[in-house]
Amino acid sequence: MIRVLIADDHNVFVEGIESLLSGTSEIEVTQRCYNVAAVVESLGKVPIDVILLDISFPQIDDGLSLCEQITRLYPQTNVIALTMHDDASLIKRMVKKGAKGYLLKNTTKSELLQAIQTVHAGKQYFNESITHILLNDEPRAKKTMVGAGLKPNLTRRESEVLTLIAQGLTTQQMATQLFVSAKAVEFHRSSLLMKFSVPNTALLVKSAMDMQCID
Amino acid sequence: MIRVLIADDHNVFVEGIESLLSGTSEIEVTQRCYNVAAVVESLGKVPIDVILLDISFPQIDDGLSLCEQITRLYPQTNVIALTMHDDASLIKRMVKKGAKGYLLKNTTKSELLQAIQTVHAGKQYFNESITHILLNDEPRAKKTMVGAGLKPNLTRRESEVLTLIAQGLTTQQMATQLFVSAKAVEFHRSSLLMKFSVPNTALLVKSAMDMQCID
DNA sequence: ATTCAGTATAGGGTAAACCCTAAATTTTTA
């Protein structure tokens, strides 16, 4: 019997999860906690195998530090993050804090069961959605692209020139390498400055890197 | 019957993979290719379901562009990267180029079979190793600091100037902002170029961003 | 058939970047 603790500050959600798991013979919902203090208290009393932990508890940092604490104090207890946050960096942070699995709240019953069993067996569990998020996690993809910057549509030549600029080549060097005149390269250079709305090469390189146009 | 093409410039490896797959009833190694040209030629003649592609073929860029080409020209053909490169950014780049799976060369037979079947069924395949690499991928921690590039020790002023350069300011603008002469700023600029061993501002910005000196 | 985007080329000009040598001052470190 796998002893499960559900930690979530949304009552309805806790009940829903519990009813999902109630029909399973191998899994037992031992505890339900609606705040951090209750989780800490429960763990001190009752042995728990798997914790389904909502990260926003109520703040993200609360969930992270709680996860870290659980992992350190009760290494035999495995944490599965169960949250609506589909952010790659958050997933990584949770795993760093010791989470063995990560599920989005739109997961299915069978997936939830499989996750609990996998994690309880000492392995990590990440489904396709999570893998997909990690794969598409652009190191520099600023989701907080507040003002300005949408990635401009570059022509083939512009992309070539941009790449060469970022490699430190001068206009003349690029001209030689591309078998065109320096004036042609200069033209594309100007086009790039215009499309990125930047005044010079330095900011062009930075903007292009921020927008993933190079690297 | 799943028709498989093995693309690798290491003969021994190709033979090993083929012998691994030969005992399977559902999988048939239709083609073996030892260079990019052979792959392109084969695809034009014979329909292929799954390609096991070594990325270093012989260069990484070759494998990447070949993968892109295959995905574009033969969308029904699924590419599995099979390589010794365990670099997160490379995994992401391959997936961007259309790879449906990614296996390290220390994979097992059963995993290889499962990957081929999963990919042939139209789904992506990534095992725990790959997921683990993606999870531990520090946004900017370049483990591949091959030649040269260790982060140079910058003085306070140099850091300031570097930051302002990356914001697109000219030497004169920086001088005004820092309440010093343009010559002073020019000096720090030169120091930066020297410390980073780069010929101009463009590459300075790129290098500095790669090394996390700015952002 | 003709716009239109992309590419290439040209001349001429200003501003900025880049390189060198040289020296004085301040701050930090040993």
Place this chain on the structure above:
DNA sequence: TAAAAATTTAGGGTTTACCCTATACTGAAT
């Protein structure tokens, strides 16, 4: 306190970047 590193300023020079106008060829879309 002396030595080392950092900061500042300067003169003078070459190269490169950047801006403007203008023409012309190509291929793709209307």
